[in-house]
Amino acid sequence: MREFGYQRVLDVSGAVAQLAADPQARFLGGGTNLVDLMKTGVERPALLVDVTRLPLGEVERTEDGGLRIGATVTNSDLAAHPEVRRDYPALAQAVLAGASGQLRNMATVGGNLLQRTRCGYFADVSQPCNKRSPGTGCPAIEGEHHNHAILGASHHCVAVHPSDMGVALAAFDAVVQYETADGPGRLPMTEFYTPVGDTPHLETALPSGALITGVTLPPAAVAANSRYRKVRERASYAFAIGSVAAALDVRDGAVHDARLAFGAVASRPWRARAAERVLAGAPATAETFAAAAEAELTAAEPLPQNGYKVGLIRNLVVAVLTELSEEAAR
Incomplete structure (x- = not known):
């Protein structure tokens, strides 16, 4: 690793000022992704600004009945929080599916949102990579890409975003709060990650030097009947090859409300809006759930090695929505 400076900050304004003074600095939370990238030479910050002592470590009720999650809340604390488990169970399940207990104890909510792709070409500085x-160029397109994107990719990049937590947050219309030298700002999760296009190195819509301060979940009754289902290539902790966050409200046999997002299929957590439109008001049957999945996956453009993801996501959608429908009927 190269030499770098280290500075611990105790207030948000001080943290933002550090990055304003040194654009080569990086905020350090748990370091579970950043430090690994520093070891391989992908990230080369001149200064690490430790934000773990900032007063951003609480999960609190909002005035309208939602939840505000501070950026330095650890993944372990988030998954164990009783109001998260009760009102947004898919979020707790996604966090628990994401990593081992040791990593969850270190990793923070803000850092999870900013983690970078686990594409092997991105992590290997001897290889070309448009994101890095x-x-x-993007060698994955002609090279190894069995776990790469089938939705929203471009010929500039086909990597997928690795976050499990982000998929559940996308399904529940979460909003990311941040602070800059010019003041606070907000970004809906659907706008937080930028489309790949021809600029895959620009991953989020955060202004330069912005510090994530928290995430707000709006109140949503449907979220209480939700589930996160992740498929990975081994039983121990691994990144998803496909995942679904779903919430379902069934009344009199029909879908009253539904939320759906996919993971490991695109450069960002993929909110399945087309599928949700098919579900609205339709009979809560396996046939409807399959039609909803098909409506979303018609836009899929798989590569030679990852076409299996289309069927995988379709089957996950049907299975998870069927389970939620049956539970709602009990």
């Missing part, structure tokens, strides 16, 4: 070095 714009304009050098």
Whole structure:
């Protein structure tokens, strides 16, 4: 690793000021992704600004009945929080599915949102990669890509976002709060991650030097009947090859409300809006659930090695929505 500076900050304004003074600095939470990237040479910050002592470590009720999750809340504390488990169970399940207990004890909510792709070409500085070095190409398209994107990709990048937590947050219309030298700001999860297009190195819509301060979940009765289902290539902790966060409200045999998001299929957590439109008001049957999945997956453009993800996501959608429907009928 290269030499770098280290500075611990105790207030948000001080943290933002550090990055304003040194654009080569990076915020350090648990370090479970950043430090690994520093070891491989992908990230080379001149200064690490430790934000773990900022007063952003609480989960609190909002005035309208939602939840505000501070950016330095650890993944373990988030998954164990009783109001998260009761009102947004898919979020707790997603966090628990994401990593081992040791990693969850260190990793923070803000850091989870900013973790970078686990594409092997991105992590190997000897290889070209448009996300790491714009304009050098995307070797995954012609190379190894069995766990790469089938939705929303481009010929500039086919990597997927690795976050499990982000998929559940996308399904529940979460809003990311941040602070800059010019003041606070907010970004809905659906706008937080930018489309790949021809600029895959620009991953979020955060302004330069912004510090994530928290995530707000709006109140949603449907979220209480929700589930996160993750498929991975081994029983121990691994990144998803496909995942679904779903919430379902069934009344008199028909879908009254539904939320759906996919993971490991795109460069960002994929909110399944087309599927949700098919579900609205339709009979809560396996046939409807399959039609909803098909409506979303018609846009899929799989590569030679990852076409299996289309069937995988379709089957996950049907299975999870069927389970939620049956539970709602009890």
